[in-house]
Amino acid sequence: MAGFWTLYRASVLDYQSPIVNFGKNINLGTLEKEACRQLVTEPMAMLDIRYASKDLVEKIITETGQLANLIAIVCDEMLKNLANDQRVLNAEDVTRALHSWEVRTALATWMQLSDDEQINRLNRIIVYATVKRGKFRLSDVINVLKKQGCVYTNEQLSQSLNFLELAFIIRREEEYYSYCVPLFRKRLMKEELEILLEQESSLQKNLSTTRNKRIKPSLSNIYSFFSGCTH
Numbered sequence: 001m002a003g004f005w006t007l008y009r010a011s012v013l014d015y016q017s018p019i020v021n022f023g024k025n026i027n028l029g030t031l032e033k034e035a036c037r038q039l040v041t042e043p044m045a046m047l048d049i050r051y052a053s054k055d056l057v058e059k060i061i062t063e064t065g066q067l068a069n070l071i072a073i074v075c076d077e078m079l080k081n082l083a084n085d086q087r088v089l090n091a092e093d094v095t096r097a098l099h100s101w102e103v104r105t106a107l108a109t110w111m112q113l114s115d116d117e118q119i120n121r122l123n124r125i126i127v128y129a130t131v132k133r134g135k136f137r138l139s140d141v142i143n144v145l146k147k148q149g150c151v152y153t154n155e156q157l158s159q160s161l162n163f164l165e166l167a168f169i170i171r172r173e174e175e176y177y178s179y180c181v182p183l184f185r186k187r188l189m190k191e192e193l194e195i196l197l198e199q200e201s202s203l204q205k206n207l208s209t210t211r212n213k214r215i216k217p218s219l220s221n222i223y224s225f226f227s228g229c230t231h
Contacts, residue, residue, distance in 0.1 A: 030066035030168070030180070037061065039071050044089070049082070052090045063098055065181035067168055073102050098183060107184050113163045121200055122152055122160040127169065128197040131188045135178045148201035 031039065040057050044050065051057055064070035077097035078089055097103070110127070114120055129144040130136040138161075145152060161177070164170045168180045179185045 031068050031071075033061060033066065036066050036068075036071060039068060040075060043075065047079075049079075049087055049089060051094075052088050056089065056091060056094050059094060060098070063181075063183040065168065065183070067181065070103065070106060070181070070183075073106055074098060074100075077102055103183070104187070107181070107187060110164070110167055110169050110184075113167055118204075119156065119160055119163065121204055122150075122156060123164055125150065125197060125200045125204070126160055126164065127188065128193050128200065130177075131179065131185055132193060134185065135176055137175050137177070148197070148205075150201050150204045 037057060040060050041051070060071060060074055064074060074094075074097045077100045078093050081093065081096060082089075111124060112120055113123060125145070125148070126141055129148075130140060133140075138157075141157065141161075145157075161170070161172075165172060169184065170177045171180050
């Protein structure tokens with residue numbers, strides 16, 4: 001995963017990279033609903049397993065945001081917990097699978113999308129600040145960063161939003177961003193988002209302060225050196 005983000009940054013985001021604009025980027029979207037239904041039902045049917053109602057199939061599709069990997073994990077979890085003589089999947093089976101450890105683990109990968117921790121931290125700040133409202137604009141993110149006292153360049157902000165889009169955390173429609181996976185959003189909204197936001201913001205401010213302290217003495221030394229040369 002880290003290799004993918006490194007390649008993407010070098011070919012799309014880093015204008016100093018020798019491979020920038022090399023080739024054409026093709027963004028693969030989510031599955032069509034009918035394809036999702038087939039993925040949820042057909043492998044089960046081959047095992048002579050069916051769902052108690054069509055609503056359960058639709059629930060899986062909706063909660064996973066039509067992402068094939070999440071649908072596959074949910075179905076695998078239902079099969080692993082299926083009783084030997086059970087041939088009908090009920091609401092309890094679906095709910096248990098949607099909230100399983102494996103699904104939670106898959107949803108948690110968004111926290112480390114890059115090998116650059118500063119980008120990861122900005123990703124987390126953006127998500128913690130906007131996930132409650134569900135729909136947001138770039139100006140909303142900028143206002144949050146200002147309020148939290150976090151300093152990021154426009155390029156860094158653009159990179160983070162791109163990473164979150166590519167990871168199917170958010171999607172963009174005109175000037176608005178929204179969250180792709182309802183299950184992801186519901187899980188995060190159970191967390192203490194204000195505290196998490198404050199923690200990430202504090203870490204970023206401390207990092208910026210440390211960098212400034214390192215820069216000032218070095219500049220002072222340079223001026224002292226040139227001053228000494230004039231005597």
